[in-house]
Amino acid sequence: MTALALRLGSVPRAYFWLLWLVLGVAAIILWTHPEIAKGLVKYPRGMVVPVAAWMNDLKAASIEQIMPFTRAIAAVIDLPFRLVTALLAKGFTNISQDVIFPRLSWVGIIGAMAIAGYALGGWRTSVLSFACFFYIAVIGKWDSAMLTLASVALCVPIGIVCGLVFGIMAFRIKWFDDWFIRPSLDVAQTMPAFAYLVPVLLLFGSGPVPAMVATVIFATPPMVRATKLALQQVPEEITSMAEMLGCTRRQRLWRVMIPTAKPLLMVGINQVIMMTLNMVIIASMIGAGGLGFDVLTSLRRLDIGPAMEAGMAIVVVAIALDRMSLAAAQKERRFSRVSGATWRQRHPFVVLAVIWLVVTTLASFAFPSFESVPDALTFSTGKQIDDMVGWIVRNFYDVIEAIKVWIQVNLLNPLRNFLLELPWVIVVAATGLLGFQLGGWRLAGLVLPMILFPAVVGLWKETMFSVYLCSISAFLSALIGIPIGAWASTREMGHRVVTAVIDTLQTIPSFVFIIPSVMLLGIGEVSAMIAVVLFAVAAAIRYTDHGLRQVPGHLIEAAVAIGCTRRQIFWRVKLPLAMPEIMLGINQTLLMALAMLVITAMIGTRDLGQEVFFGLAKADVGRGMTAGFCVAFLGIVADRLIVAGAKRVRQRLGLPDE
Numbered sequence: 001m002t003a004l005a006l007r008l009g010s011v012p013r014a015y016f017w018l019l020w021l022v023l024g025v026a027a028i029i030l031w032t033h034p035e036i037a038k039g040l041v042k043y044p045r046g047m048v049v050p051v052a053a054w055m056n057d058l059k060a061a062s063i064e065q066i067m068p069f070t071r072a073i074a075a076v077i078d079l080p081f082r083l084v085t086a087l088l089a090k091g092f093t094n095i096s097q098d099v100i101f102p103r104l105s106w107v108g109i110i111g112a113m114a115i116a117g118y119a120l121g122g123w124r125t126s127v128l129s130f131a132c133f134f135y136i137a138v139i140g141k142w143d144s145a146m147l148t149l150a151s152v153a154l155c156v157p158i159g160i161v162c163g164l165v166f167g168i169m170a171f172r173i174k175w176f177d178d179w180f181i182r183p184s185l186d187v188a189q190t191m192p193a194f195a196y197l198v199p200v201l202l203l204f205g206s207g208p209v210p211a212m213v214a215t216v217i218f219a220t221p222p223m224v225r226a227t228k229l230a231l232q233q234v235p236e237e238i239t240s241m242a243e244m245l246g247c248t249r250r251q252r253l254w255r256v257m258i259p260t261a262k263p264l265l266m267v268g269i270n271q272v273i274m275m276t277l278n279m280v281i282i283a284s285m286i287g288a289g290g291l292g293f294d295v296l297t298s299l300r301r302l303d304i305g306p307a308m309e310a311g312m313a314i315v316v317v318a319i320a321l322d323r324m325s326l327a328a329a330q331k332e333r334r335f336s337r338v339s340g341a342t343w344r345q346r347h348p349f350v351v352l353a354v355i356w357l358v359v360t361t362l363a364s365f366a367f368p369s370f371e372s373v374p375d376a377l378t379f380s381t382g383k384q385i386d387d388m389v390g391w392i393v394r395n396f397y398d399v400i401e402a403i404k405v406w407i408q409v410n411l412l413n414p415l416r417n418f419l420l421e422l423p424w425v426i427v428v429a430a431t432g433l434l435g436f437q438l439g440g441w442r443l444a445g446l447v448l449p450m451i452l453f454p455a456v457v458g459l460w461k462e463t464m465f466s467v468y469l470c471s472i473s474a475f476l477s478a479l480i481g482i483p484i485g486a487w488a489s490t491r492e493m494g495h496r497v498v499t500a501v502i503d504t505l506q507t508i509p510s511f512v513f514i515i516p517s518v519m520l521l522g523i524g525e526v527s528a529m530i531a532v533v534l535f536a537v538a539a540a541i542r543y544t545d546h547g548l549r550q551v552p553g554h555l556i557e558a559a560v561a562i563g564c565t566r567r568q569i570f571w572r573v574k575l576p577l578a579m580p581e582i583m584l585g586i587n588q589t590l591l592m593a594l595a596m597l598v599i600t601a602m603i604g605t606r607d608l609g610q611e612v613f614f615g616l617a618k619a620d621v622g623r624g625m626t627a628g629f630c631v632a633f634l635g636i637v638a639d640r641l642i643v644a645g646a647k648r649v650r651q652r653l654g655l656p657d658e
Helices: 004-008 013-032 051-090 108-119 122-140 142-172 174-188 193-204 207-217 219-232 238-243 251-260 264-278 280-284 290-298 305-333 348-366 382-421 422-455 458-491 494-503 510-521 523-548 553-561 566-595 597-603 610-618 621-653
Strands: 097-102
Touching: 004 251, 013 422, 051 142, 051 193, 051 207, 051 264, 051 621, 097 290, 108 122, 108 305, 108 348, 122 142, 122 305, 142 174, 142 207, 142 219, 142 264, 142 280, 142 305, 174 219, 174 621, 193 207, 193 280, 193 610, 193 621, 207 219, 207 264, 207 280, 219 264, 238 251, 238 422, 251 264, 264 280, 264 305, 280 510, 290 305, 290 510, 305 382, 305 510, 382 458, 382 510, 422 458, 422 621, 458 494, 458 523, 458 566, 458 597, 458 610, 494 523, 510 523, 510 597, 523 566, 523 597, 553 566, 566 597, 566 621, 597 610, 610 621
Parallel strands: none
Antiparallel strands: none
């Protein structure tokens, strides 16, 4: 028994049932007779703390002192950005903006990506990389894609370096990790991406460079966590051997631990790339160009065909970079550096790619078709998509509208009204009681102030709207994802197919998911819910599949030996043992639903995401950041409660803590 279990075990379970009964009776009384204590039903306006106004006052007082520093940072980043943009997208120009040296040839870049794919993952990755970038060229999105790739090429290295530095500090300095790194990462990874844009817009201005700053802030946390975890998992015997050989602390880190931890570090790099691409559409709202800007402008005009086309271009870039980075992580496991070889001998594919780029770019002086994709090779699918949408709407409008209205009236409205009418004090008390029941006073002391914060700052109604949308979306994601994951866990071919599908889904930027929803259902809560479900269902599938596959084989053999049927083995052995993992999958669906809040606010919801969006639109730092903290605190509360619940389930089943 752990100390946590002993501490909670001292409280009889009957006391918890009694407390829940008292809380339920109080909720019914306040719900049916709100006049008894109006201040406990609706949070009194006179008790609202003007946190947003305080933030705006702080911003006004400090922005003049901070702005020179932030603008200097922007100027430093702007120089390499201009260089990368010139190489990939615009070419090098003189003062009069005449091109004096062309950009890298599109033929060269496609060939270089194919070479990189072969070097990292063999023929399959090479063909995939070639197909993805060739597709971008032939649909006429090459210029926009290169602007996006220029941002990625600069944001990813900065994110990796920052992640390594803070991850190493978190690994080495425990108090710094406990008091700064871990709380900061918890908030950063649950804060809506839009919330980063509000302060960045004021401190750095608008344009590609401020958009890159916001992207780096958004994409760095996974690298910090991956670095810390990778260093913690280095076997102790390896570090002990390094000490015995007389390595200094620095040598032990950079020559022993970092190389040993490379596979997991490469997974962190993969996540930085994916998070960067996930931010490209959102960052386009403050001046980032490229594919994200194309999607955003098309959606604003409700021009679904071009929006879908640009969205697919982002997806194929993400798929190519994802597969290559994952192949690089696996390659580190398969190969080791050849000792005694020169740099050119160790990296022949790099040399080949550089030569190919140089030759094709020089060829563009004589053949303009090498510099820009010829119009004769390009085609647009936007019109075909628009025609397809029009055909669906004309022929199935009544059916779609009937389904939409039924979902809204019979599913969404009752749940929304129920949550909005719940007394705030009951919600806060229930959250604190659940925290105490699952994790003791420490967990209750964490979740209570966080769930109270939205009421104190005057955003309780918006918070309950967010809870309603996230909870119903997470429930539907689990309802769809858990059976699919269970089915895939029992069939090897099904596992491979499902894994390929969810790997692809998880490379798609979150913004892209709203396109098919708007395309078929228009704007509104139903469209928002479907977009969230499409985005979050992959986590429920993956965790269910993984949890059921991790059930120890000897337990299944024991169940077979005592005569259990396949159904009994699943329901009474595999499913209970996999439940902690499935609960973590539900946790991930909730966090992913929260991450979609601001994006769904663009298609008709009235939740915290809408507040963040208004804060960005009106450059209101206090309003945007206050709503962003409400979202972050909701995510932390959900995460801590579900993780504590999963831990209790593991203890009840006698499984070791992970």
